[in-house]
Amino acid sequence: DGGITQSPKYLFRKEGQNVTLSCEQNLNHDAMYWYRQDPGQGLRLIYYSQIVNDFQKGDIAEGYSVSREKKESFPLTVTSAQKNPTAFYLCASSRVPGQGAISNQPQHFGDGTRLSIL
Amino acid sequence: KNQVEQSPQSLIILEGKNCTLQCNYTVSPFSNLRWYKQDTGRGPVSLTIMTFSENTKSNGRYTATLDADTKQSSLHITASQLSDSASYICVVTSTSGTYKYIFGTGTRLKVLA
Numbered sequence: 001d002g003g004i005t006q007s008p009k010y011l012f013r014k015e016g017q018n019v020t021l022s023c024e025q026n027l028n029h030d031a032m033y034w035y036r037q038d039p040g041q042g043l044r045l046i047y048y049s050q051i052v053n054d055f056q057k058g059d060i061a062e063g064y065s066v067s068r069e070k071k072e073s074f075p076l077t078v079t080s081a082q083k084n085p086t087a088f089y090l091c092a093s094s095r096v097p098g099q100g101a102i103s104n105q106p107q108h109f110g111d112g113t114r115l116s117i118l
Numbered sequence: 119k120n121q122v123e124q125s126p127q128s129l130i131i132l133e134g135k136n137c138t139l140q141c142n143y144t145v146s147p148f149s150n151l152r153w154y155k156q157d158t159g160r161g162p163v164s165l166t167i168m169t170f171s172e173n174t175k176s177n178g179r180y181t182a183t184l185d186a187d188t189k190q191s192s193l194h195i196t197a198s199q200l201s202d203s204a205s206y207i208c209v210v211t212s213t214s215g216t217y218k219y220i221f222g223t224g225t226r227l228k229v230l231a
Contacts, residue, residue, distance in 0.1 A: 004161075042122065042207070042221035090161050106152060107219070109161030 006110035023091035032074040122222035141208035
């Protein structure tokens with residue numbers, strides 16, 4: 001089945017440590033996204049990428065970094081500069097918005113990674 | 119400021135009953151409006167997508183309506199089941215320059231036996 005796989009399901013970060021969240025998709029989508037979900041808040045965009053080797057900052061990119069070396073993969077690194085990293089992180093993919101009818105295609109989400117601080 | 123507001127924040131209903139969730143938005147320019155279902159600890163799953171010209175769309179027991187003039191949408195769930203217990207998220211797509219998805223905070227629905 002086509003879909004998005006996020007790993008690990010749970011992750012713990014120590015003080016001063018960088019951690020990397022994995023996101024892989026086999027939907028042949030060009031666009032990929034990282035969101036952060038906190039209780040009582042809507043999803044907030046961290047980074048997005050519409051093509052390999054290119055990505056753009058979202059609304060809350062500080063303390064995070066990404067890479068897009070392959071179409072299928074879009075890993076997110078939570079750096080030690082992110083002082084409040086405890087959250088549920090969601091990865092999504094879609095066809096590139098703006099391409100006529102394709103703009104009405106849904107985003108497909110993974111099942112998330114829950115990051116906590118030790 | 120582009121915003122999506124959902125109400126109620128949470129809702130409890132008995133199995134077999136109907137319910138309606140509301141979404142009001144102040145997003146411009148508007149491209150489409152989506153409803154997602156998110157089970158606890160899982161990622162959101164798309165239920166419906168409506169463009170400006172569509173005012174109703176169904177997906178099984180889920181029926182979404184859109185009034186683009188008043189910038190309001192609703193999601194009606196018919197004959198609720200225990201498996202409908204989840205958060206329901208309204209998302210509006212804006213086409214200002216690049217595409218941008220604006221997420222509501224969701225309505226948490228609990229269906230009791």
